[in-house]
Amino acid sequence: MDKISGLPDAVLVKILSFLPTKVAVSSSILAKRWEFLWMLLPRLEFTSQMVTTKPGLGDFINKNMPLHRAPFIESLHLLLELSRRDSKPEDIKRWIEITVSRNVRELDIFYGSENENIFPSSLFTCKSLEVLKLKWATLMDIPSRACLPSLKILQLESVKFVDEQLLQKLLSICPVLEDLSVHCYKDHNMEEFTIIVPSLLSLSLFIPDDWLFDGYVIDTPSLNYLKLEDCNHLNHNSLIQNMPKLREAYVDVRYFLLKSVIESITSLEHLNLCVCKRDSSNLLGQYLLKDSPKLRVLDISIVGDHGMDERNGMVCWNQPSPVPECLLSSLQIFNWSRYFGRPQDRDIAVYILKNARHLKKATILADRSEHFVPNVQMIKELALSPRASIKCQVVFVEDLKWFV
Template identity: 30%
Template sequence: MVNISDLSNDLLVKILLLIPSKVAVSTSLLSKRWGSVWKLIPKLDYDDTYSASASEFIGNLYTHETLVVLRLMKVTIDDVPSTTCFRSLKTLSLLDVFFTSDKTVERLLSCFPILETLVVDRWGGENVKTFAICVPSLQSLKIRYRVGGYHDPKNDHGFVINAPSLKYLDIVDHFSGFYSLVNMPEQLDAEIHVRHCDSETLLGYLTSSKKLSLCLKPQMGSYPEGDFDQLVSLDLCVMCSLDWLNLILSRSPKLRALRLYQSRERGGSCRNSRNVRTKWEQPSSVPECLLVSLKTVEWILYKGTQEEKDVVKYLLENGNFIKTMSIGFSSVITLEERNKIQLEFESMPRSSRRCQLSFT
């Protein structure tokens, strides 16, 4: 009979990948043969929900030079040795990780020279005020910062992001008071659902985006400077962000796809916010994108308000190249009301002869 310790490292790693990461790491205590086998595992998933501290596990982790994927959940990180370097790690998830200071965050993230994907999931009540993400190699960043119910903004809590290689940015934040985006690349795809921070400043960082999804309430009389020269696709929450529609349309000459939706479809940031109000007024001049580039329009959970109807009518009357307009009705609209709306829309004048209406 073959002793398991006699197996090759490749086979032992395959075995360790089948068991929880905590157990895999503990095999280092079995014998000298097993002492460093766990360090060959390319992926670790550590959940410290039921432990008081993860310091011992983390201290082993800093010597792991071949790790490619790391997921930490509910661990406390209070120190990062100066010699730490995860030379092979490309994907990192920090899920409800408690950092003892702003500096600890900066020190940890500086240990990943080729990091490409970062997920940060925070909850209110931790020590970190400025969560600084300075990772030159980062390509995908997902941030979730949430608290239960409605909370006043923490103006001294927020994120600083410096990621010149970033391709995809996804933020759902119900808590932060500020965002600072440094060295944003061209043609970024961004989904932004933010409740409290300075919307003008944040949107101003995203003018080079190719795709935008916004659940972001404008401040009264405050709008960002600059054009959205690269923007080809826009998703907009009509519950809080419809005020942005005219501004973005007028500054997006290449826009091809427009999607309007209700915030609750994606668990958006404005669902439980106080004083959410949106308005739309017909622009004084027709935006360039309606005249030359916009081809598809989709409205999800259409409720049939006068304001919504005015937007649809305006797009049909001025969209020279719209090929399809899809209307998905909200459940609050009865079948009789749907039929009435459908007939009304089908009888509206259309600038584009090729425009096809569909209803769901």
């Protein structure tokens, strides 16, 4: 221990940086040399489990945060469980103010609150902030002169907006935002919302199933990746537009929203389609293939947690006519995981093999857990089917993981 204690502060702090903050703090009891070293750590993580005795976590942070001596704070992760919370909103606001004053680059805040403002105005003018993650917090207001010029990643999970304009107002002060994730909270006050971000490259949006709202607008001209999970069964509007650069999408929406979604993905190159719903085959044949002329990779699958009744009920395949442009000119990779070998499955696979002129590889992972078709018959049907591409390699694999 004496040899280690004799190392320079920078080396000891580097060692401590590989440990959880709780463990790094506990090193202060080793010797006087270690007493305040953890206060030089650039990455801090404070959680409700960190302090289990009285005084609690809030008192610990109030005592030590003002004494933190690092020239800048790389990141602050604050997890305050509602059941174990002993801090007040004004405390949290002060902690965030301190981190902002130290040129923080990443903030990760989990704080279950009801109409409590924990965000200081200085947060919304922080020039160094690059990553902001908020969970279960409430956003009350955004200052008029707000700007987050360096923010590239924004994650909002179950964040409550007291005003339905606040989401877009927050997005409008992020001129270089590239990655946005919004997991909507069904009990907030937004009846509709708008996502207009010219710089955005990746968007993940989740809409809960029983949220009463009117709809949303998405306008993201630079978007490359879209993940849209709209589970809401109530009728609502969605206007999805201006996505000329979209390359990859994961879409799980109700049928009445499909037209708006499909019209926005004409530049799509990678499609992952879950075929658990009854209308999945018609969606693929009549819309997705026709409206994706640049498609290079097609993945067909069944999401593991989707209902058994739904995936057993996919209707028969009505093949598109004429043959979609993507099959004639661009499709190169075709993958099907959890292939059951039912007539509708076979018809889709055979049609693609028959018409995809530039297909290089087709990988079929057979799932016999439902005992639809014997494995040998599955292989024979696809092996003997005609292929438009003489270079196409068909790989047939029995997916054993589903038998466990």
